[in-house]
Amino acid sequence: MRKVRVIIYGVGAIGSLIAKFLLEKEGVEIVGAMDTAKDKVGKDLGEVLGIKRKLGIKVSGNVDAVLSEVKADVAIHATSSFLKDTYPQIASLIKHGVKVISTCEELSYPYYTAPELAGKLDTLAKKHKITVLGTGINPGFLMDTLVITLTAPCQKIKKIEAVRVMNAAKRRLPFQKKIGASLMVEEFRRKIKDKQITGHVGLEQSIAMIADSLAWKLDKLIVETLEPIIAKKFAKSGNIKVKAGEVAGLRQRAKGVMKNKDVIILDFQAYIDAEEEYDTITIEGVPNIKQKIQPCVHGDIGTVAMVVNSIPKVIKAPSGLLTMKDLPVPSAVIEDMRKYISF
Ligand SMILES: NC(=O)c1ccc[n+]([C@@H]2O[C@H](COP(=O)([O-])OP(=O)(O)OC[C@H]3O[C@@H](n4cnc5c(N)ncnc54)[C@H](OP(=O)(O)O)[C@@H]3O)[C@@H](O)[C@H]2O)c1
Numbered sequence: 001m002r003k004v005r006v007i008i009y010g011v012g013a014i015g016s017l018i019a020k021f022l023l024e025k026e027g028v029e030i031v032g033a034m035d036t037a038k039d040k041v042g043k044d045l046g047e048v049l050g051i052k053r054k055l056g057i058k059v060s061g062n063v064d065a066v067l068s069e070v071k072a073d074v075a076i077h078a079t080s081s082f083l084k085d086t087y088p089q090i091a092s093l094i095k096h097g098v099k100v101i102s103t104c105e106e107l108s109y110p111y112y113t114a115p116e117l118a119g120k121l122d123t124l125a126k127k128h129k130i131t132v133l134g135t136g137i138n139p140g141f142l143m144d145t146l147v148i149t150l151t152a153p154c155q156k157i158k159k160i161e162a163v164r165v166m167n168a169a170k171r172r173l174p175f176q177k178k179i180g181a182s183l184m185v186e187e188f189r190r191k192i193k194d195k196q197i198t199g200h201v202g203l204e205q206s207i208a209m210i211a212d213s214l215a216w217k218l219d220k221l222i223v224e225t226l227e228p229i230i231a232k233k234f235a236k237s238g239n240i241k242v243k244a245g246e247v248a249g250l251r252q253r254a255k256g257v258m259k260n261k262d263v264i265i266l267d268f269q270a271y272i273d274a275e276e277e278y279d280t281i282t283i284e285g286v287p288n289i290k291q292k293i294q295p296c297v298h299g300d301i302g303t304v305a306m307v308v309n310s311i312p313k314v315i316k317a318p319s320g321l322l323t324m325k326d327l328p329v330p331s332a333v334i335e336d337m338r339k340y341i342s343f
Contacts, residue, residue, distance in 0.1 A: 010079035015197035107134025112208030137302035139202030157285035168239035312340035
């Protein structure tokens with residue numbers, strides 16, 4: 001049986017980690033790479049990944065050029081958080097007959113926040129018999145798929161709360177930048193207002209995915225807070241230095257309201273040097289359920305795994321724009337990838 005053929009669309013921080021992990025795995029091969037960054041286009045993928053060998057794959061700035069030369073089963077897409085940016089990129093992959101697994105946060109559950117674009121993408125994917133999935137650690141797992149799974153043994157549910165607290169010092173630079181680490185408070189507020197930094201993207205998508213799984217019709221889905229967390233002492237992580245009084249990261253809360261009650265609450269905190277890291281899910285219902293993962297799941301490691309582990313399930317899935325709640329129970333691909341698929 002031949003290997004699963006993958007192209008990497010977006011060889012940034014996450015795309016590179018995914019590519020390196022794929023190079024270690026049996027039963028799968030990278031056949032092409034695509035990125036628009038000037039310092040990457042035209043270079044060998046091995047050089048862009050910073051590994052010591054050439055891979056014989058040139059990073060191309062043009063997806064049509066890549067896909068006219070190679071055949072791929074799946075594209076791993078990691079370029080942007082926003083569906084308006086990624087829509088044309090994903091549409092071009094669909095038209096080339098390549099299945100898509102994307103880390104685009106807004107794609108993880110776009111049916112509530114961007115129903116028109118979601119519908120168009122779903123129609124296009126079905127027309128070309130292609131599966132498209134948005135996934136990652138969060139959105140994609142910790143604050144939605146795992147929450148939904150934990151509701152399975154419940155007979156009744158009144159309220160669900162998920163909290164994620166992480167030390168951003170352990171994360172990649174683009175993540176540290178988007179949570180505003182090392183900015184002054186006023187600069188943080190201005191950059192958030194001007195959308196120069198985004199904070200975490202995905203809380204609304206996660207809430208909508210949970211609500212739809214439970215057939216809860218929310219009256220309101222509110223992003224309540226996006227507040228800076230201020231550093232109490234000097235901290236250094238990679239290229240980022242944060243002084244006392246500067247922004248160490250942020251806290252975001254969002255909630256789903258039904259019949260005047262807060263029924264889903266998500267609380268996301270990411271800041272440099274957070275002392276206690278955890279992921280908790282609390283379900284008030286029959287029975288009550290409390291789960292704590294400590295320390296929290298590492299976001300970058302988890303995202304790479306979520307994407308790669310989804311490959312066999314996406315290859316076997318029906319066509320259309322699917323979400324994590326439409327796929328079989330998520331699980332790890334530990335062995336040769338071909339053992340999980342039959343072409
Ligand atoms: N769901 C999750 O749990 C999860 C987890 C991790 C990451 N993410 C998301 O995944 C995305 C990628 O993350 P990252 O940290 O790897 O970001 P990154 O380091 O900025 O990498 C993105 C790469 O894609 C390139 N790019 C941008 N537009 C492109 C286009 N139209 N065609 C081809 N390449 C393009 C960028 O080039 P330039 O630098 O020139 O723009 C860059 O090289 C982000 O939106 C991030 O928020 C989601």
